[in-house]
Amino acid sequence: MNTFYAYISCLRPRQWIKNFLIFVPFLFTISDVWSPGDFNIVTDMLVKLGLAFIAFCLTVSSVYILNDLKDKKNDAKHPYKKYRPVASGQVSASMGVGLMLALCLIGISLMWYIDVLLGGMGILYICLNLLYSFGAKNIVLLDAFLVASGYIVRTAAGAVLIGVMPSPWLYIVTACAALFIVFGRRYAELRLYGDTEGSYRGVLKQYSGPLISQLVNITAAASLLSYTLYTIEADNLPSDHSMLVTVPMVAFGLFRYLYLLNNSDVSESPERLIFQDVPLLSTCAVWLVTAILVLWINGV
Structure with missing residues (x-):
């Protein structure tokens, strides 16, 4: 695995599919808040949602790097996770920390630029994951509820960006x-x-x-x-x-x-x-x- 691919793998791009949840409120407000004929409104909403999607991808990737750094020893014993860049040593701990901080800073800053409330939700997402990573992941049921809360934050973020209060x-x-x-x-x-x-x-x-x-x-x-x-x-x-x-x-x-x-x-x-x-x-x-x-x- 070359160095560039190793850093891309650290971001876990497959996980970005979860971030499409921010588009769900947009989908379910068609003909209610917007219609295909409202070109300017639709364009403005999609640009905001698209930027938020990118911001969430960066922020989520920073959280995954944090988990990889914390779980390096356990991942090294796993039949599949041992091939991850951090667990296999292809990405050093210092480089991992640097990449994590950069992604988190850029992601949260972009959220804050798009909408202050969205920036607050980004910080909430980070806090929930810090709670999970530093102890709660070892508490039965609480671990699952904290992971699930990330899905809800994404959906709520999509609603905030298009200015609606979903059902x-x-x-x-x-x-x-x-x-x-x-x-x-x-x-x-x-x-x-x-x-x-x-x-x-x-x-x-x-x-x-x-x-x-x-x-x-x-x-x-x-x-x-x-x-x-x-x-x-x-x-x-x-x-x-x-x-x-x-x-x-x-x-x-x-x-x-x-x-x-x-x-x-x-x-x-x-x-x-x-x-x-x-x-x-x-x-x-x-x-x-x-x-x-x-x-x-x-x-x-």
Whole structure:
């Protein structure tokens, strides 16, 4: 691995997919706050969201570097993580610290430039991750809730940038889905590595037994139920409840994800799981297109 690629790998660009959550409020306010014909308004919103996306990518990458530096010894024993630039020694600790601070400073500064409130949310995101990295990641359940909170911060940031107050159901859906993904990852790690010292994540021992399966099942059901209620109860969605047509797609996506958690060799990595599974990726694409069409048609 050459030096340039090693530094790029430190940023974990695959994880940037999570930052697309900032566009969710924009998507679900079509024909309510904006319409495709409002070129100037749409352009202004997309520029802000695009800059915020970049800022979040930089900030999130700085957090991942921090975790790599703290977990260097454990990662060196992991069958896959040992190849990460910091764990393998391709990027020194001093260079890692420098890169982390630079990314964090640029990311937060850009957020602050876009919107002061967004800058505050960026600092909140950093604080939540510092709490996670320096102790909370070893506390069962709290570790999962802190990771899930990052998803909610991203969604809230998207709402702030376009000046809307989304339905509380949107935050509930995001929280349930985020917990499902986090608990699903814990489940996959236990399935692949067990709860012994070789699992490389101390908190896994506390998730062993029937607990983690129960948590995955509960959050999967909560995600589907909350999304269904969102399509019915949200004031900004079509009053004829036509968004219900997307519920079967969400259900299939959840069930497919559950199947992969139990059968895939890369199930501990949500982003790899989604992009490497054609049925799941196709379902996400069909859901997105269908949702846009339903919202657009109902706003005409």
